[in-house]
Amino acid sequence: MSTEFHIRAGEAADGPYELDIDPGRAGWGHASLRVLALPPGGSHAFATGDSEWIVLPLNGGCSVAVQGGGTYELAGRKDVFSGVTDFAYVPRDAEARVSSAAGGRFALTGARCTRRLPARYGAASDVPVELRGTGNCSRQVNNFGAAGVFECDKLIAVEVLTPGGNWSSYPPHKHDECRPGEESELEEIYYFEIASAHGSEGLGYQRVTPSGNGRGTDVLAEVRSGDAVLIPDGWHGPSVAAPGHDMYYLNVMAGPGEERAWLICDHPEHGWIRDTWPGQAVDPRLPLYDAPAGDTR
Incomplete structure (x- = not known):
């Protein structure tokens, strides 16, 4: 199994970016992903280039100023396990600045695109919270940037939030x-x-197996906070949360197709598990939280 697809915390740090x-x-x-860490009173400017971006607070709040596009105040959240957050969309070919009075960490999810x-x-x-x-x-899915929910190119x-002891990204797809x-x-x-x-410290496990397409991605990784796993191809899942330790992961996807859609194929040996779900209850620990009522600004 290759380790090139498992990026441990700190291995892809660059300046203000933890990842x-x-x-x-x-x-x-x-597809791109950056995790920006700002101290109290800190700010960071970046050019979007040929990609569109969503600025998503992981912990803390911030303002996002887009040249010619306005300034957006994000209330943010204490951490990823405490609530749904607001966010800001920044288009390609723009200059943006993220500033935070109290400091915090902010994910920049990006994708090369053509439309501005x-x-x-x-x-x-407005974020749909889905129990899957x-x-x-x-598991719980916060569909903030899902196709059909929020417009991107x-x-x-x-x-995705997975209670300790549960499997998500399952069946493998x-x-x-x-x-x-x-x-x-994608x-x-x-x-x-x-x-x-x-x-x-919590831990979890991520599995990816080759599908016969692309680079033959094969991963069995013990993952911890700040880790990332790249999935250019292959059957991915399960994502396993260790008992007693809830797992959060942020999924960033993009591809060459003209249609922006998340269409998946279940692994033929494991897809039957979906047929067992109607006879079982949803884990009573879920949802960990719901989206707040009304605009948070």
């Missing part, structure tokens, strides 16, 4: 070839944060 993955670093064509859409604010109250699966496959991004109406071709980045408990 900086662009298409060149990943060896693909479209307007800069916009995304309210936390049942039993020990129960190429970028698809969601958050893939989206590495274009089959109209059946499967999208690169994907998983970024992890794991809840600590009783003074111990």
